[in-house]
Amino acid sequence: MRKQLFTFLASCLVLIIAAAPRGAEARAFFVFGDSLVDNGNNNYLLTSARADSPPYGIDFPSHRPTGRFSNGLNIPDIISEQMGMESPLPYLAPENKGQNLLNGANFASAGVGILNDTGFQFLNIIHITKQLEYFQQYQTRVSSQIGEEQTRQLVNQALVLITLGGNDFVNNYYLVPFSARSRQFSLPDYVRYLISEYRKVLTKLYDLGARKVIVTGTGPMGCVPAELAQRSRTGECAVELMRAASLFNPQLTNMINDLNNQLGSNVFMAANTMDMHMDFVSNPQAFGFVTSKVACCGQGPYNGIGLCTPLSNLCPNRDLYAFWDPFHPSEKANRIIVQQIFTGSSKYMHPMNLSAVLALESWT
Template identity: 65%
Template sequence: MPTLYKHTDPAWRCSCMTSARLFTCCCSRDRPSPTTRMRASSSSSLLLLLAAAAVGVLLQARPSECARAFFVFGDSLVDNGNNNYLMTTARADSPPYGIDYPTHRPTGRFSNGKNIPDIISEHLGAEPTLPYLSPELRGQKLLVGANFASAGVGILNDTGFQFVDIIRMSRQLHYFGEYQGKLSALVGAARARQLVRRSLVLITLGGNDFVNNYYLVPFSLRSRQFALPEYVGYIVSEYKKILIRLYAMGCRRVLVTGTGPLGCAPAILAQRSRNGECAAELMRAAALFNPQLARVLDQLNARFGAGTFIAANAFRVHFDFVSDPAAFGFATAKDACCGQGPHNGLGLCTPLSNLCADRSKYVFWDAYHPTERANRVIVSQFMSGSLDYVSPMNLSTVLQMDAAFD
């Protein structure tokens, strides 16, 4: 357990951990001022050096000790393995999923290797967030954050009903409240609130509300209830409620991704395209959804503060791949690496599926999900891309700005 050490400057609080070979500290200020900053910088350095000498070891600071917490909500694009613990058909816990993950074993991630949250964690200098349902998520691991995402979910609670037991958004938010209770028990209510307030949150929703709800079957319940423009307006209004709830629960930096070009996924090409062109109706759905979501984020930022909600243009990033895969070193953006049928787009990736030899040449790993290499390109745009890809600022700017005020 970390021990709280008093600093010579009362504005600083240091949480230090000792072991047989290591002494590490993370220090944070309550209300910094220029004068305090200069005084605290010199005195904290002296304090840490003296403490290291006292235990007879060289002071070492690991990045993960000081990284901000990271929370993930959403669907299979960002699920780190929660569905492994559920009785559901939406799962990625058998080979060849995970073939290029460091363990070379399936983890529940819908990828050949790391997914978007893993790569963002690398940029944060943190270890990957654990699935909330993992029994390993306890004690000090809670300080890293948690992944609440579940494959198959959507904005609406009726999305993904065919997958049976999945963590719908209402339950993901319930679990987030439950997590905060565990965190408060570990570090106290005040520190728990601070950790959540300075955390980064990623939420990815919307795709399943089209492919696994509105367009799931001809004349689906939702398609009979709503024309497409009205349906889009409805789910965007419901998404807004989810985002407001996250703010009410303490989140102040929320990266919100729109949908990709849904009509270009291998699954949709296999089912709806005769000539390999992206399916027009799904493209129309994405073209209606993403601008409306962006406007909602602008409204929320006007209400809660600029930069609270960061809009990531997943459509633009993915469509760049589709338009010119060779520009990114990919051989194809139409065929999945693993699968069966046209474009390898039918069903899940299984041990009996076709499997490409070089995953780095494919944008899609399976019928819907990117390869690790594609995920890395996506995150690089989120981190340092222009306003065409992420607004009102990219994540690198956010992290630098927040570090200046920490």
């Protein structure tokens, strides 16, 4: 019975999206987090965490680098595309004003984590506390255009995506041997601390009006080309980083369940990006990839050393590679992830996928 209801709701969504208004009338979309979802905010900062030079953006519609850590579209772009919305502009972009603000905003910044000391080595980045401050500032700016009540409705009805956690391990706890955080916490205690801090972030998002929030877990951090290059001898995923992911992701889902119960509503949706990634990491050929170990753009073992630059090795067909650069999925891999966000089973999306949320919303 549940499966039949799910199929019915998913079918309804196809009709809803087909009939949905496009452009300015579509719902707003707000994005928070790190380089997996940054649309170019770091272009406007003095930071080393940048993707504003070729070959980044080689498959973007303009074929130019935009600040996205991708060969083309990233996850927020593809969600926007699927929903018939404009992809939100980086909040710091000068053109993000007037009518453009009503589409929402992308506050994400490459290098950030749940903790404000994560990514310190990148210098100027927009830590999550600052991203939330910008969200408040955004609402003040929009209120001056359309009034407080209309702004409240815009935010309440918006879709929100937040992607944090990976950098708290890769660019904090495991950044160097005997890092400050690894001396302070055992791994299980560190994970519990991260979850408690993440809960505060999500609660603040709710307090600021977010009511439809996709929260992604970490991917298989030990399997990305950068970690294979540094920690793997025969191509196996790095054990400690996989252990970290296996501790973090279930606790994140449990925390989200608890938070939803506390709020009396399914405000937050947990996206199991670990399993979404592992599907094509463990069996790349089934998804049309030739490899999930070697990055398309990079150098050294697995093309996993250093940054993707004009001097890097570059694969001729990005659709054959699960990873674009040492850390980030290719556009094709991002499309697989977004498909699961929309239609994935309870293995991938909890308590329900985005299609089911939007279908239910249309009947209320």
